[in-house]
Amino acid sequence: DGGITQSPKYLFRKEGQNVTLSCEQNLNHDAMYWYRQDPGQGLRLIYYSQIVNDFQKGDIAEGYSVSREKKESFPLTVTSAQKNPTAFYLCASSIRGSNYGYTFGSGTRLTVV
């Protein structure tokens, strides 16, 4: 069953901790993306990667880091430098090209405690 899987579904972070959100896809998509969703603000782009071993900052990259060592995987680390990390995080993938929509994962809800 092809798709994109995010884990964990819920994550709690203490102040000053780094946490890593997992995103794995078996759709053979080249491009992968991380978005943050806050109420009333839609989806904002954190990082994206068009190809293995390459990634670019999105609109709100500060306090986040990513890696793309494998085509299937695009993990996101929320560092202690991210001042307001509580949000719903969505990973997506797509065929590389200008006219293709995204397939989204089911999301990870991160809460700072």
Add this chain to the structure above:
Amino acid sequence: GENVEQHPSTLSVQEGDSAVIKCTYSDSASNYFPWYKQELGKRPQLIIDIRSNVGEKKDQRIAVTLNKTAKHFSLHITETQPEDSAVYFCAASDPLTGGGNKLTFGTGTQLKVEL
């Protein structure tokens, strides 16, 4: 970069009525415009999309129109049903060097279909 504005932020209609959601974009280079539906606590799902060489596209009760000159596009849902209640997002595609794209999303419309 691209900026997408979406209106209204909330929309309440009676079952069977039509619903219209409007979006504007800023970058004339954008060439692909998808719409996503997100039910509470779930992932966004692509429901319809339109490319810049087309002015209108329909899929059963859903249609999207695009006016490239005015840089706006709209989602039309006819004969609304309670299961249409969700948050709807429009998006515009920024072509990237190397052939990829990235989507800029609107802020979403909460549609409520009342019985």
